[in-house]
Amino acid sequence: xxxxxxxxxxxxxxxxxxxxxxxxxxxxxxxxxxxxxxxxxxxxxxxxxxxxxxxxxxxxxxxxxxxxxxxxxxxxxxxxxxxxxxxxxxxxxxxxxx
Amino acid sequence: xxxxxxxxxxxxxxxxxxxxxxxxxxxxxxxxxxxxxxxxxxxxxxxxxxxxxxxxxxxxxxxxxxxxxxxxxxxxxxxxxxxxxxxxxxxxxxxxxxxxxxxxxxxxxxxxxxxxxxxxxxxxxxxxxxxxxxxxxxxxxxxxxxxxxxxxxxxxxxxxxxxxxxxxxxxxxxxxxxxxxxxxxxxxxxxxxxxxxxxxxxxxxxxxxxxxxxxxxxxxxxxxxxxxxxxxxxxxxxxxxxxxxxxxxxxxxxxxxxxxxxxxxxxxxxxxxxxxxxxxxxxxxxxxxxxxxxxxxxxxxxxxxxxxxxxxxxxxxxxxxxxxxxxxxxxxxxxxxxxxxxxxxxxxxxxxxxxxxxxxxxxxxxxxxxxxxxxxxxxxxxxxxxxxxxxxxxxxxxxxxxxxxxxxxxxxxxxxxxxxxxxxxxxxxxxxxxxxxxxxxxxxxxxxxxxxxxxxxxxxxxxxxxxxxxxxxxxxxxxxxxxxxxxxxxxxxxxxxxxxxxxxxxxxxxxxxxxxxxxxxxxxxxxxxxxxxxxxxxxxxxxxxxxxxxxxxxxxxxxxxxxxxxxxxxxxxxxxxxxxxxxxxxxxxxxxxxxxxxxxxxxxxxxxxxxxxxxxxxxxxxxxxxxxxxxxxxxxxxxxxxxxxxxxxxxxxxxxxxxxxxxxxxxxxxxxxxxxxxxxxxxxxxxxxxxxxxxxxxxxxxxxxxxxxxxxxxxxxxxxxxxxxxxxxxxxxxxxxxxxxxxxxxxxxxxxxxxxxxxxxxxxxxxxxxxxxxxxxxxxxxxxxxxxxxxxxxxxxxxxxxxxxxxxxxxxxxxxxxxxxxxxxxxxxxxxxxxxxxxxxxxxxxxxxxxxxxxxxxxxxxxxxxxxxxxxxxxxxxxxxxxxxxxxx
Numbered sequence: 001x002x003x004x005x006x007x008x009x010x011x012x013x014x015x016x017x018x019x020x021x022x023x024x025x026x027x028x029x030x031x032x033x034x035x036x037x038x039x040x041x042x043x044x045x046x047x048x049x050x051x052x053x054x055x056x057x058x059x060x061x062x063x064x065x066x067x068x069x070x071x072x073x074x075x076x077x078x079x080x081x082x083x084x085x086x087x088x089x090x091x092x093x094x095x096x097x098x
Numbered sequence: 099x100x101x102x103x104x105x106x107x108x109x110x111x112x113x114x115x116x117x118x119x120x121x122x123x124x125x126x127x128x129x130x131x132x133x134x135x136x137x138x139x140x141x142x143x144x145x146x147x148x149x150x151x152x153x154x155x156x157x158x159x160x161x162x163x164x165x166x167x168x169x170x171x172x173x174x175x176x177x178x179x180x181x182x183x184x185x186x187x188x189x190x191x192x193x194x195x196x197x198x199x200x201x202x203x204x205x206x207x208x209x210x211x212x213x214x215x216x217x218x219x220x221x222x223x224x225x226x227x228x229x230x231x232x233x234x235x236x237x238x239x240x241x242x243x244x245x246x247x248x249x250x251x252x253x254x255x256x257x258x259x260x261x262x263x264x265x266x267x268x269x270x271x272x273x274x275x276x277x278x279x280x281x282x283x284x285x286x287x288x289x290x291x292x293x294x295x296x297x298x299x300x301x302x303x304x305x306x307x308x309x310x311x312x313x314x315x316x317x318x319x320x321x322x323x324x325x326x327x328x329x330x331x332x333x334x335x336x337x338x339x340x341x342x343x344x345x346x347x348x349x350x351x352x353x354x355x356x357x358x359x360x361x362x363x364x365x366x367x368x369x370x371x372x373x374x375x376x377x378x379x380x381x382x383x384x385x386x387x388x389x390x391x392x393x394x395x396x397x398x399x400x401x402x403x404x405x406x407x408x409x410x411x412x413x414x415x416x417x418x419x420x421x422x423x424x425x426x427x428x429x430x431x432x433x434x435x436x437x438x439x440x441x442x443x444x445x446x447x448x449x450x451x452x453x454x455x456x457x458x459x460x461x462x463x464x465x466x467x468x469x470x471x472x473x474x475x476x477x478x479x480x481x482x483x484x485x486x487x488x489x490x491x492x493x494x495x496x497x498x499x500x501x502x503x504x505x506x507x508x509x510x511x512x513x514x515x516x517x518x519x520x521x522x523x524x525x526x527x528x529x530x531x532x533x534x535x536x537x538x539x540x541x542x543x544x545x546x547x548x549x550x551x552x553x554x555x556x557x558x559x560x561x562x563x564x565x566x567x568x569x570x571x572x573x574x575x576x577x578x579x580x581x582x583x584x585x586x587x588x589x590x591x592x593x594x595x596x597x598x599x600x601x602x603x604x605x606x607x608x609x610x611x612x613x614x615x616x617x618x619x620x621x622x623x624x625x626x627x628x629x630x631x632x633x634x635x636x637x638x639x640x641x642x643x644x645x646x647x648x649x650x651x652x653x654x655x656x657x658x659x660x661x662x663x664x665x666x667x668x669x670x671x672x673x674x675x676x677x678x679x680x681x682x683x684x685x686x687x688x689x690x691x692x693x694x695x696x697x698x699x700x701x702x703x704x705x706x707x708x709x710x711x712x713x714x715x716x717x718x719x720x721x722x723x724x725x726x727x728x729x730x731x732x733x734x735x736x737x738x739x740x741x742x743x744x745x746x747x748x749x750x751x752x753x754x755x756x757x758x759x760x761x762x763x764x765x766x767x768x769x770x771x772x773x774x775x776x777x778x779x780x781x782x783x784x785x786x787x788x789x790x791x792x793x794x795x796x797x798x799x800x801x802x803x804x805x806x807x808x809x810x811x812x813x814x815x816x817x818x819x820x821x822x823x824x825x826x827x828x829x830x831x832x833x834x835x836x837x838x839x840x841x842x843x844x845x846x847x848x849x850x851x852x853x854x855x856x857x858x859x860x861x862x863x864x865x866x867x868x869x870x871x872x873x874x875x876x877x878x879x880x881x882x883x884x885x886x887x888x889x890x891x892x893x894x895x896x897x898x899x900x901x902x903x904x905x906x907x908x909x910x911x912x913x914x915x916x917x918x919x920x921x922x923x924x925x926x927x928x929x930x931x932x933x934x935x936x937x938x939x940x941x942x943x944x945x946x947x948x949x950x951x952x953x954x955x956x957x958x959x960x961x962x963x964x965x966x967x968x969x970x971x972x973x974x975x976x977x978x979x980x981x982x983x984x985x986x987x
Contacts, residue, residue, distance in 0.1 A: 022183075029181025036173055036344065039166075040337045055333035058322035060166055061390055068176065068383045075180050075376030082372075 018082065025078045028071065035067045105245050105427065112428055113266060116435075119294055120274050120287030127286040135286050136366040138373035144289050144360045145378045146296035148175055148351060149385055150230070150437035151237035152508040154299055154430045157386065159407030161393035165330040170340060171508075172386050174347030176379040182371055185352065186361070188526055190371055192629050193362035197696045200448045201358045201518055207695075208525035208626050209533035210619030211704040216452035218537065219518060222544050223355050223448060224487065225552075226514030227441055231491030232498060233507045234434035235260045237407075241430050244411050245423075257496055264492045267438045271484050275443040276477055288439060289364055295432035300384060302429025306410055307388020309422055310395045314413075321391055328394040342592040343509075349519045349599075350512035355444035356437065363444075438488065446483035454479040506555060513551045513594050517543035520599070520606045529623045531606070534613040539606025543598045546582075551594035554579045649707075650679060653690060665693060769937060772950075776819055780812035822951040826937065829958035836878040836962065843908060843915070843982075844871030846879050850886035851906075854894060862894045862902045870908040873915050877983060881959045885967070888952045889919045889978050897923035899975075915982040922975040934969060 039060065043052040123135055134140075153171070160168035178186065198204040202223065206216030239256045274287035315321040325331055351357055365371065396409030399416055410430065414422040458475065520543070521536040549571070571577040580590045582597050615623065653662035669680040669689070680686055687707060694703035787805040791797070797805075828834050851864055875882070893904045905920040926934060937954045953967075960967045964983035969976065 026181075026183050029177050029184065032177050032180055036177070037341070039333075039335060040340055042333050042335075044332070044334045044337075056326045057165060057328075057331045057333060057390070058325050060333050061322075061325070064166065064169055064173075065383065065387065068173075068379065071176065071180050072376050072380045072383065075379065079372050079376060 021078055021081050024074075025082065028074050028078070031074075032067070032071045036064070039064070102242065102245055105242065105424065108424055108428070109431060112431070113270075116291045116294065117270065117273075120270075120291045123290035124274065124287040135290055136370075138367075138370040138377070140289060140293045141360075141365065141370040142374040142377040142381065143293035143296040144364060145357070145374055146299070146381055146385075147292055147356055147360055147436050147440045148354075149296075149299065149382070149433060150508075151234050151430055151434040152230075153385060154303065154433040155237050155241070155407045155410055156508060157389045158393045158396065158409045159405070161330065161389050162397055162406035162409065165332075165334055166390070167335060167339060167343065168389060169386055170343035171347045172382040174344045174349070175351040176382050177344070178348045178351050179375050179378045182375040185523070186371060186375075187368070188629060189352070189522075190362050190365050190368055192526055192626055193358075194365065194368070195629055196626075197692050199363060199451060199696060200444055201353060201355050201522070202448045202452050203695070204358070204362075205518065205521050205525060205536065206452070208622055209521075209531075209536050210616055210622055212533050212619075213452060213456050215521075215533060215537055215540075216448075217456070218540055219521075220445075220448040220452045222517065222540065223515065224445055224490070226511050226517075226547075227355060227445060228487070228490045228494050229498075229507050230511040231438055231441060231488065232495035233511075234438050235264055235491060235495045238263050238431055238434045240405075241408065241411055241427055244408055244415070245427070260492060260495055263435075264438075264488050267435055267442070268485055268488045270435075271439050271442050271446075271488070272481050275439070275446070275484065276480050285364065285443065288443065289360070292360075292436040292440060295436040296381075298432045299429040300381065302425045302432075303385060303388065303410065305422060306414060306426050307392060309417075309419065310388065310391050310413060314395055314399075314417065315391065321394075324398065325390060325394050328397055330390070330394065330397070336589055336592075338592045339589050342589075342595045346509070346512050346516055346591075346595050349516040353515045353518040353522060354512075355448065355515070356441040359440055359444035359447075438491070442484050442487050445487045446480050449483040449487065450476065450480040454483060509591055510551050510555050510594075513591070513598060514544075514547050516595070517547055517598060517602055520603045524606055524610070525623070526626050526629075528610075529620075529627045530610055531623065532610045532613045532615045533619055535606045535608075535610025538609040539602045542605040543602030546598040546601050547594065550579050550582065550597060551591075554590065649687075649690060652707075653694065657693060665690070772937070773823070777816065780816045780819075784809050784812045784816075819951075822955060826951055826955050826958060829955065829962060832962075834881075834962055837880060838876060839879045840874060840876045841879045842871070843873045843875055843917070844868060846875070846883050847871060847886060847906060847908075847917070850883050850890055853883075853887050854890040862890075862897060862904055864890070864904045864906065866906045867908070870910040870915070873908065873910055875915075875982065877963050881963065882982075885956045885959050885980060886917075888956050889980070892952060893919065893921045893923070897921045899923050917980040917982065918977055919980070920972065920975055920977045925971050925974070925976055926969070928971070931969060931971065935967070 042055045042060070044054050127135055157168045157171070160171075192198065193204060196204070196207050198207060202216040202219035205219050206212050209215050239259045242259055243256060270291075271288075274291070275285055311318065311321045315324055361371075392409055392413060393406065396404070396406060396413050400409070400412055404412060410426050411423055414420075414426060455476065458479065517540060520539050521531070524531040524539075525536065571579075580588075580593055582593070588596070650662065650666055653665065657665065666680055667676075669686050670676055670678055673680050673683070673686075675681075691703050691707050694707070787809050791802060791805055791809075847866065851866075855864075890904065893902070897904070899922045901922075903922050905918075907918045907920065909916045909918065935953050935957045937951055957967050960980060966981040968979050968981070970979060971977075
């Protein structure tokens with residue numbers, strides 16, 4: 001049975017960067033949810049004549065797809081950054097739970 | 099117009115191509131060259147079975163009716179994939195560690211391998227997914243009918259076409275889906291076929307989209323203008339639907355049996371999930387990119403009243419692009435077939451493992467110990483399940499008449515399977531979730547779904563009467579299917595989603611809180627929730643009761659002879675007895691159970707092994723024993739360590755004792771030889787002189803007196819020696835009786851000096867400082883005096899200075915009194931310091947008057963009195979210090 005000391009409080013720069021990127025990975029879906037919740041507040045056609053003019057469909061499409069592309073790009077970038085150094089190493093960034 | 103026959107020929111060719119690809123993939127996998135089959139790309143593409151014909155045709159129809167609402171169906175899964183770290187990672191790990199074969203298997207395994215739960219989930223899944231399969235059949239026949247010329251509309255019998263499509267799909271699924279029994283082994287043929295279909299449907303939809311945007315509208319800018327001026331050109335989204343549908347699609351993505359099949363069961367490597375986490379959203383994004391443009395152009399070009407669900411086909415056809423339309427048809431065909439194949443595969447595994455097999459096993463009295471090959475039975479039951487499920491889909495299509503809009507059926511199905519989610523997530527994140535809680539949640543959610551979503555979908559007056567719609571079930575106003583608890587005005591889909599999931603979760607949590615899980619359930623719960631902490635095995639079998647032969651026979655029936663023999667051989671080698679049957683150890687039984695579970699499901703495997711092993715269940719004592727095991731091992735090792743240290747210590751002590759004994763033995767020999775020598779010298783002289791006195795004639799009186807004196811002197815010496823020896827022996831044995839008196843130190847010294855100077859003493863000068871001599875002592879004064887006398891007489895005898903002098907100095911301080919005897923003789927050699935207090939230690943043998951016992955006696959006396967005597971070498975002379983006992987001072 002190996003005795004392990006308490007985990008170190010401060011990490012070297014690379015591990016620190018890696019952990020923060022794991023944080024970013026975890027936050028990415030939250031950002032996605034918030035951005036895609038925004039259309040809830042857009043003015044719409046059936047709000048009545050007093051309401052502001054409804055959003056044009058083309059703008060709505062551009063917004064939704066831009067968020068989509070940004071999330072995909074973010075996910076891909078984080079995956080790229082968090083890849084284990086060698087392609088088939090057993091290391092799994094997801095295991096770093098701390 | 100392409101003739102319907104050409105289209106059928108193209109379809110058949112495409113199907114033959116898929117069969118060939120599946121066949122070669124299987125063969126490559128068997129030959130071990132299937133590495134490329136397990137790439138992240140194939141995994142991502144296989145996830146695309148989420149995009150069914152509902153996506154391919156329905157999304158455009160959906161957009162034509164409700165604008166951007168269609169996109170919610172893809173936003174949910176995108177968010178789930180982007181957030182893979184939160185839920186999917188755990189789900190995939192659990193699925194792999196516990197070798198789950200389906201959603202039902204996962205839920206049943208989590209809740210103590212309960213078959214009741216598994217069969218409930220299975221039945222719900224079949225009811226929820228069958229309409230969806232019908233929907234796929236409908237879409238294929240509907241798309242075929244578009245191509246048939248209007249004047250010969252009767253020539254295409256839709257029901258007949260649907261039948262043949264269903265038949266073909268059933269053949270494919272049976273051929274490639276049940277090739278290997280072990281559901282945990284990848285169905286390489288199926289996976290590669292759906293990957294190819296994924297590419298086909300994406301290419302088809304993108305081709306139609308590009309044609310529409312650049313070929314018809316003339317670029318992005320004009321397209322956007324046309325969108326804004328179309329009937330759906332303004333944002334008109336029901337806010338509650340936007341949120342509810344996104345959440346619903348996310349939930350369904352996780353809970354759909356077919357998604358579980360490709361995402362978890364067919365997952366080869368957890369790292370593939372990381373790549374799919376962004377690659378699959380990319381796929382979904384591309385699939386929905388051109389949906390609105392196609393819908394807008396369709397609304398624009400085609401006559402009012404055209405079915406918007408088929409714009410993907412009818413727009414190219416209206417423009418005369420038959421080739422594009424054919425590609426588009428193949429895309430839709432791919433979407434439908436891949437979904438049916440995987441959904442059927444997933445459902446048939448569930449039906450076979452959780453309904454057919456348990457019933458079959460129970461129906462046979464001998465249970466698991468049946469004769470014959472269970473393997474055949476399992477495969478047969480799985481094939482029968484496939485036929486049954488596709489048959490049910492066909493029947494549903496046949497009797498529903500294929501009326502309702504596609505998207506509506508899709509959403510209803512989604513709400514149905516979303517009911518699994520609380521039990522699933524509760525199971526993997528909350529250890530307190532219990533079997534009864536899960537069952538209650540599932541049943542309540544299912545009931546609400548049937549009442550609020552499934553039955554109303556047939557329309558008022560069909561299954562549910564108009565009175566029920568308006569007045570509620572049994573006339574209870576709060577039980578209206580689209581206004582539960584009297585809350586009106588909610589969108590029906592949102593209503594069904596919110597109420598079914600809310601009541602589901604409420605029942606699940608509430609019942610879980612008040613019920614108590616059995617030990618196996620608790621153990622499984624801990625293993626599921628903490629799957630990343632430990633991948634330890636479940637414990638449960640009392641191995642002593644099972645015989646290896648029985649297990650071997652049973653395993654052969656389920657896994658097949660080769661596989662079972664390989665498994666047992668590997669285990670026997672591991673146990674270090676190759677060539678024999680392995681011992682049925684705990685670990686082996688657990689391993690075997692998992693292997694079997696991959697074929698027949700956790701609950702059945704558990705039941706089969708328990709029939710052989712006996713009614714083994716995990717008691718709390720067992721669990722505690724497991725928990726204690728490591729603690730015990732730790733304690734034992736600590737004990738061993740302590741014992742070993744103790745032994746080392748003892749050995750050291752023994753060695754020390756041995757050395758001491760050896761030294762003592764040497765000392766004893768030396769003592770004996772010394773004492774015989776000491777005794778012999780005076781005896782020899784006594785004998786010689788007594789012989790002279792006896793034998794010599796004519797001795798003069800003077801001589802006679804002289805010789806007699808010598809004899810007398812030697813006799814006295816002998817007596818003194820013997821007295822000393824006796825004294826020492828008495829002191830050493832501790833038999834001395836101390837005669838405690840109180841007196842002044844000065845008096846004792848005085849007495850000693852007087853005694854030594856009484857005899858014929860030499861010229862020793864004794865100098866005393868009387869400063870501290872007034873100290874009162876309470877000790878054996880006679881013995882103390884003996885020590886002083888000894889020291890003084892030693893000085894008298896051995897001080898070789900010209901003017902021998904002895905300084906007696908009493909030091910009194912720090913609670914201790916010391917008497918120092920300092921002479922000015924030659925210092926004792928350094929090597930003799932350690933010896934001077936030993937018996938018979940005589941430093942210079944030239945003078946035979948002492949026996950060498952004096953200092954030894956002094957030390958013994960001082961030890962007895964509680965003090966000590968030490969020697970200090972000085973530059974000129976010797977100092978003996980008598981340390982008087984503290985309490986005596």
